Amino acid sequence: MTESDTQIHKGLAGVVVDTTEISSVDAASNSLLYRGYPVQQLAAQCSFEQVAYLLWHGELPSANQLAELEAAERSQRALDDDVVQAVLSLPTTSHPMDVVRTAVSVLGAHDPTAEDSSREANLAKSVRLLAQLPGVVALDQRRRRGQDPVAPRDDLGFSENFLHVTFGEVPDPVVVKAFEVSMVLYAEHSFNASTFTARVIASTLSDLHSAVTGAVGALKGPLHGGANEAVMATFAEIGSAERAAVWLDDALASKRKIMGFGHRVYKHGDSRVPTMRESLVTLVEHYDRQDMLDLYDALESAMTERKNILPNLDYPTGPAYHLMGFDTPTFTPLFVASRITGWTAHVMEQLGANSLIRPLSQYVGPERRDVP
């Protein structure tokens, strides 16, 4: 065996494991394309439902195709009683990501087509999950606040309805647009850890709900989706812009990872951050919270100055979701409600040209020995 055969790629860094037609993350040009379209254009001009269709089908929908998807999504928003009971049965001490993970599993167990992995059945399951996740996330936040559930409305788009079932009203269009932009930006990002998890599970010919359940678990971690929640904890710890540089010096001296900064692929900045920061600015103006933007900018410039490590998408979404009124532990479930589109597109792509994902490892344990 040659040396290159045995080279270890810790964390699979830099390893290309397969092809994909779904999205392209290009660190050199700082660009992110969904099926060829720049994500910035999609965020400015398209609804989240159009983006979901694009990810699943490869092309933007015609008016009729969009109407069909919207009708299917809107008609499946109400949660069945078994899902509601499953959510309500979980302790409020559990993390909301545990609730979402459990709910996806329960949805799979009750889905009569769970074991049908044809593309047609998987597409239908993907739309159902897209339709149901907002209800799960909203129900969980509301029960923790001692509030009754709010019934979904089928006269509202995905984002408007999501905010309606969470807060009991549709907020100002500025808030809806910022939320919609976050959904579009979070939807897909090639072979990130949670999507790769979903593809590994799909590659064993397990079912789509199992793949999504595993992906939720992978997204929960603070090195991945859990960072949006952690950013808000950081902001709360720092308190104000004036304290940001001193706080950062202490944190770096204690070898802490600064959440919302850095990225495995983007080393010169996350292509999605400028777009989400623009939405954050609209929220700051709407809620009259310049202090939040000052803190955001102060920590970013201190981090750039000290380490030249730039923010990732979780950095602007954290304060944006806070201003919208979401509880901090609900932030990563919001990521799930968007990324469900990318995960399921990848499950279908994996199954379209499947090969069991099973890498090798280099054994470094004890030599062969006999049981005494």
Ligand SMILES: CC(=O)SCCNC(=O)CCNC(=O)[C@H](O)C(C)(C)COP(=O)(O)OP(=O)(O)OC[C@H]1O[C@@H](n2cnc3c(N)ncnc32)[C@H](O)[C@@H]1OP(=O)(O)O
């Ligand atoms: C939507 C998303 O999932 S985006 C990612 C969200 N995650 C976060 O925001 C968590 C904070 N960031 C990190 O932990 C990392 O940047 C990761 C995990 C995202 C990427 O990590 P990797 O590509 O493995 O980079 P790696 O950890 O090797 O970092 C290289 C160097 O930069 C440092 N570094 C990277 N990110 C950070 C950070 N956020 N804070 C402090 N130092 C950092 C590392 O400590 C390391 O320093 P060293 O060479 O002195 O040991």
Ligand SMILES: O=C([O-])CC(=O)C(=O)O
């Ligand atoms: O690509 C990654 O490693 C993480 C990320 O930004 C995402 O999943 O959106």
